[in-house]
Amino acid sequence: MVKNNFKYLKITMPLILLLTMITIFFYYNAQENIKGFYKTRGFQGKVQITGIGWADKITYRMNKEDEVKHYLIFHIDYQETINNKKEHVNTQLPLHIQDLLYPYIASPTESDSDFNRQNSEYKILPDEREYGDDFIKKSIKINPRNQKFINDxxxxxxxxxxxKNIIVQIEPVPYTTLYTxxxxxxxxxGGYYDFSLKDALRNKQLTVQLSFPSASTTKEIDLHSQLEQVLKNSELPDGWYILNQNNDFPKEVHIDDNQIRIN
Incomplete structure (x- = not known):
């Protein structure tokens, strides 16, 4: 019995060691690819892999053609010290299997504009929105200037x-890419800590999301007329104001140059 166990261990141990080494190799290359991806885009913080998922199909652009490939989704804890406080951004990044075979090598176009990076002929790069919204949301949350903007x-x-009891939140428009x-x-x-909320709202990259505390009001709000009254005495930033109330369809009002525009 002992002999059989010894033989079994003798056969399986090299296989276990080989699989362990391959796993470490893939993990190291994934970590290096993720670090390189963020570093070339100006993000100087630390990245740590916290989990791995699977995406059946993701479409990315290469030479202006859509190409569908299978990707692993890496869940990431991005850490950066800002104003003497360590901030965490939980985000995710898809990597193709080829990224696990080699350490990170920046393509020549990665020193060019963001647009060129999106259409690199050297390497399929994850779409900027794959890492964008989480950083924009973090900036909105932790930058005192942004909070003052929302409070105003x-x-x-x-x-x-x-x-009176309205809750104001600034949210990225779905599928808006970070490089915009x-x-x-x-x-x-990465330089987005102090991006301009005002400009992003005007350019329709962000929206002003309005809601009420649960059960605080059952009255149906006419957002158009309410904002008209507000604009008579106050100024509001340009952009889309969206009210979500009572599980109805959202009410949307567009303000431009302190006036309500009919689109």
Whole structure:
């Protein structure tokens, strides 16, 4: 019995060691690819893999042609110290199997514009939205200037009786790619820590999402007329204001140059 166990171990141990080495090899290359991906885009923080998932099919552009391939989705904890406080961004990044075979090598076009990076003939690069929204949301949350911007909108809206308990949130427009946002002067979060909320709202990359605390009001709000009243006495940033109420279809109002526009 002992002999048989010894033989079994003798056969399986090399296989276990080989699989362990392959796993370490793939993990190291994945980590290096992820680090390189963020570093070439100005993100100077640390990245740590926290999990792995599978995407059946993801379409990316290569030489202006759509190509569907299978990808692994790496869940990432991005860490960066901003204003003496360690901030975490939980995000994800898809990597193709070829990225696990080699350490990260930046393609020549990665020193060019973001647009060229998107259409690189050297390497299929994940779409910028794969890592964009999470960083934009973090900037909105932790930048005091952004919070003041949101508070100013809340104050202006709360001058109307029916909007007193309104909750204001700034949200990225779905599928808006990160490279369309204009970087600020700070290098934090890849330069997006101090991007302009005002400009992004005007350019329809962000929206002002409005809601009420649960069960705080059952009254149907006419967003158009309410914002008209607000604009008589206050200024509101240009952009789309979207009210979600009572599980109905969202009400949308577009403000441009402190006036409501009919689109």
């Amino acid at each position: 909108i809340s104050k202006a809206l709360s001058t109307e009786k029916d909007l 946002y204009e970087r600020g002067h700070s290098k934090a979060l």
